[in-house]
Amino acid sequence: MTERADKTIELRVLRYNPEADEKPHHQSFTVPYTSDMSVLQGLQWIKDTVDGSLTYRWSCRMAICGSCGMMINAEPKLACHTLLRDLAPGPVTVEPLNHFPIERDLVVTVDDFVKKIESVTPWLIPKHPKPVSEGPYNQTPAQLAAYENFSACINCMLCYAACPQYGENPKFIGPAAMAILQRYDGDSRDGGSALRIDAVHGEDGVWGCTAVGACSDVCPKAVDPMHAVNQNKMNTALDYFLRFLKKRDAK
Amino acid sequence: MPHAPEKRSNAPVFWLLFGAGGTLSALFGVGLILVTGFLAPQGIGISADALSYENALAFTQNGLGKAVIWAVISLFFWHAAERFYLTLKDMHVFSDTGRRLLTYGVAAVVTVATAGLLLAIGFNQTM
Structure with missing residues (x-):
């Protein structure tokens, strides 16, 4: 009927x-x-x-x-x-x-958003080259849980429309890019942390966020970009003080 | 490809002080107000002379007591400073230097002044 x-x-x-x-x-x-x-x-x-x-x-x-x-x-x-x-x-x-x-x-126009997603190196960078003969990468449920929420992002940009800081300052990296960054950064198979931290350690990176949380409220896939930002505020803060102790590859 | 790294922000310094102050105030803030503001003065569940001059002086003359007082006062100020700084920034009040002086500056002065006063009170040699 x-x-x-x-x-x-x-x-x-x-x-x-x-x-x-x-x-x-x-x-x-x-x-x-x-x-x-x-x-x-x-x-x-x-x-x-x-x-x-x-x-x-x-x-x-x-x-x-x-x-x-x-x-x-x-x-x-x-x-x-x-x-x-x-x-x-x-x-x-x-x-x-x-x-x-x-x-x-x-x-x-989505150009700015796409550039921001590209800027966080949104792909896995293996820690060491691993030939197929060595078998697959295995992950525990806990290792999967560390990034699974962030992998649900569908790039719909609702969080950018909700974010007052992005509205104030279009140079701010914004919520989805941080969620996507954490999706790869939090993956046990990935070794690209240093590269990503350098992309977001500035005033227009993680520090442009003031924890309003509107991004996480409006996400239709229940991704929590504010949590990703907080994790990376801590990562960036540790990097700020411990960077002198770390061995970095010569570039 | 990744863009050129942006200049590293010094925000971590203030953010960690903010976080430390926030944690401290969340855990002990309400308890401190309750004990020092109501329970001790009224003598409820705690001896009425717990906060007498002699006891308070002995506490501040103890090294650990000094550390506690210094942390509570200065970190609470750093926590409030960060909140006020971001609020002023969002409301476009003053220049960035002005905002920093007014918020982080006050917290820095309070931190140094508290340390100075605590040291001036001296240490009790008998303890």
């Missing part, structure tokens, strides 16, 4: 076409919805039936690709993971993610 879409809700969507508009403005749409419809499906209904020019990113519809992050009633959310029925009676404001330049409508 199919539920009939006999209820409606108003979506106030931020529109911006850089080729025609001087500045962004809101446009209202009255969207019929059923109890199983997400905000993303509401946007798709608008695009299919009212205005084909409405622009937004999406892909998987099931909160794993990280494409459809946007501000829904001023909170960073995945549009596919937010149900219209929970926002009734509306109106619902739908805007692009905070703290990022708008490219068009709900699409933001």
Whole structure:
């Protein structure tokens, strides 16, 4: 039995076409919805039936690709993971993610975010070369638990839209990059710590965080970036005092 | 590829003092207020002369007593200094040097002054 879409809700969507508009403005749409419809499906209904020019990113519809992050009633959310029925009676404001330049409508420019992820060396650097003949790397459950939470990050950027420090200072490395850094740094197979510490030991690295914690509150995958930052504040602090005792490879 | 390493921040110094003060105040702050502010003066569960001049003087003339008083006063100040510093920074109050002088500066002065006063009180040779 199919539920009939006999209820409606108003979506106030931020529109911006850089080729025609001087500045962004809101446009209202009255969207019929059923109890199983997400905000993303509401946007798709608008695009299919009212205005084909409405622009937004999406892909998987099931909160794993990280494409459809946007501000829904001023909170960073995945549009596919937010149900219209929970926002009734509306109106619902739908805007692009905070703290990022708008490219068009709900699409933001991600270049800065991608650069930050790249800057933390987000891959495993083995401590020693290990040929296949020596067998696989084994990990205990405790070794897996040390980084598993951080490996759930889907790069959706909700935490950057929530972070007041990133809003203040766009040079701040930000939450997801720190969670991803810790995902590799906390892995028992990895030996790249020194490289990563050097990337984040400055004022715009871990020290740009003031432990507000909004990042961890808004994460749709329950990643805890604030914890990653705290771990690396301690790692960086130890490195600050003990660096003279450490042997470093000549570069 | 990784970008050029950013200049190392000296924040660890202040952050560790902040953390030490925070731990100390969380563990002993409330207890100290309760004992020195209410229980001892009222003589509840503790002798009313526990904080008499002679007892307090003997405590401060003991090396371990001096260390405890110095840690409690100075680390509490470093903890508060970091919180005020970040609050002022977020609110864009004063220049960065001004903020540091007003917060870390006060904590540094209090730390040195407390040490100076504790040393001036001297050590009790009989203990």
